[in-house]
Amino acid sequence: MEITPRHIERAALRGEMRFDYQPKVSFLTGEVCGAEALLRWQRDDGSEISPETFVPLAEAWGVVSDLTEAMFPRFLADVSSIKAVHPDHRIAFNVSAHDLDAPRFIAMLHDAIDEGHVALDHLELEVTEGAVVSGKPSVLGSLQRLVADGVELAMDDYGMGFSSLDTLHRLPFSSIKLDQSFVLRVLHSAKSAVLVKLSIAMAQMLGIRIVVEGVESKAIYDSLLHSGCTAAQGFWISRPLPLEHYLNFLDEDPRWPASPIGLFRMAQLAHHWQERLLIDMVFAALRSDDPVHEIPLNFHLDENQCELGKWYYGIGEKFVGDPDFDALEKPHRAMHDLCTEVFKALRTGNRQRILNELLNEISENSCRVTACLHRLETRALIREAG
Numbered sequence: 001m002e003i004t005p006r007h008i009e010r011a012a013l014r015g016e017m018r019f020d021y022q023p024k025v026s027f028l029t030g031e032v033c034g035a036e037a038l039l040r041w042q043r044d045d046g047s048e049i050s051p052e053t054f055v056p057l058a059e060a061w062g063v064v065s066d067l068t069e070a071m072f073p074r075f076l077a078d079v080s081s082i083k084a085v086h087p088d089h090r091i092a093f094n095v096s097a098h099d100l101d102a103p104r105f106i107a108m109l110h111d112a113i114d115e116g117h118v119a120l121d122h123l124e125l126e127v128t129e130g131a132v133v134s135g136k137p138s139v140l141g142s143l144q145r146l147v148a149d150g151v152e153l154a155m156d157d158y159g160m161g162f163s164s165l166d167t168l169h170r171l172p173f174s175s176i177k178l179d180q181s182f183v184l185r186v187l188h189s190a191k192s193a194v195l196v197k198l199s200i201a202m203a204q205m206l207g208i209r210i211v212v213e214g215v216e217s218k219a220i221y222d223s224l225l226h227s228g229c230t231a232a233q234g235f236w237i238s239r240p241l242p243l244e245h246y247l248n249f250l251d252e253d254p255r256w257p258a259s260p261i262g263l264f265r266m267a268q269l270a271h272h273w274q275e276r277l278l279i280d281m282v283f284a285a286l287r288s289d290d291p292v293h294e295i296p297l298n299f300h301l302d303e304n305q306c307e308l309g310k311w312y313y314g315i316g317e318k319f320v321g322d323p324d325f326d327a328l329e330k331p332h333r334a335m336h337d338l339c340t341e342v343f344k345a346l347r348t349g350n351r352q353r354i355l356n357e358l359l360n361e362i363s364e365n366s367c368r369v370t371a372c373l374h375r376l377e378t379r380a381l382i383r384e385a386g
């Protein structure tokens, strides 16, 4: 059949289109933590037309935002059904550059939020780099307003565009979805494995989550379980499911392997990064004659605010009572107190105190923090293997 814009419009209006939901699983809990809505077109005779066929056509004809607008109410109704049973799940909606440029769609989103049809903590927008790179100020402005209202943004298909880093820089993304092409190769290509690892590390240092797409086998899932990735999505976990099947699927409370090790590794990374930031700053200050020393961006004197502290007093709290976890608090706090001393010494020009005393003490405490995290990791590994 030759598809025309009229077919697409009619299909949406006649209910031939729907959303399927593909679950995302948290590596930390092994439970479903949300889903992505994926548009499907099933014709009256039962045949399916793939979104890879009709979405690009709709885009080329300039009717994709009409389609989004026609289907958005359906999405909201679906989200309500999911929310009724799983209030803590976040459901993602894919938006294109055209949608973001369509004032009506943005208005629909704002109305839905204002009228309470969708809670902000239920909604995530998946945006491809293309949508952002097209870079119209109106697009960026729309996204920024939505984020200010509390909607989360995920960068879709990360790694496939030509300027991922620039896109990350331009918008307040709260997560990255690593494109399946890297994930699918992770077991066979050392280069892909490095790119995946470093993308995870980058997300960690930016303080955002990272989701891997295209987890098609248990082997891929297992290879990423300890990586520090937040969540996984892919055929091995589940294909996209029609709403009713999706809800039935959740009813069975399915579980996948879970591990805290990624968290311990990310905490080590955060700690290492923060310490290097301090050392670089101190030596830059010692080299310069400028008496005014700014605290570097991303550096937190408050022990609750650094990445390790956010982890320790946040998601890490479930390890309270573990001797290594508990032992970490003192040297971590000591490091922050010493940092305050360093800034004081810089201001008063007391270089000798920094060189003879403070840097050594920081290093000692840093080793203690690292040792605790390392032991936590090793003991968790042993438990998992036992």
Ligand code: G
Pocket (backbone or CB within 6 Å): 022, 038, 094, 126, 156, 157, 180, 213, 214, 215, 216, 233, 234, 235, 236, 240
């Ligand atoms: O661009 P985006 O990441 O939103 O596209 C998601 C698409 O990827 C959907 O059409 C979905 O059906 C497909 N998909 C989801 N999981 C897998 C997977 O494990 N392998 C492959 N090849 N495709 C997947």
Ligand code: MN
Pocket (backbone or CB within 6 Å): 036, 094, 126, 156
């Ligand atoms: Mn997507």
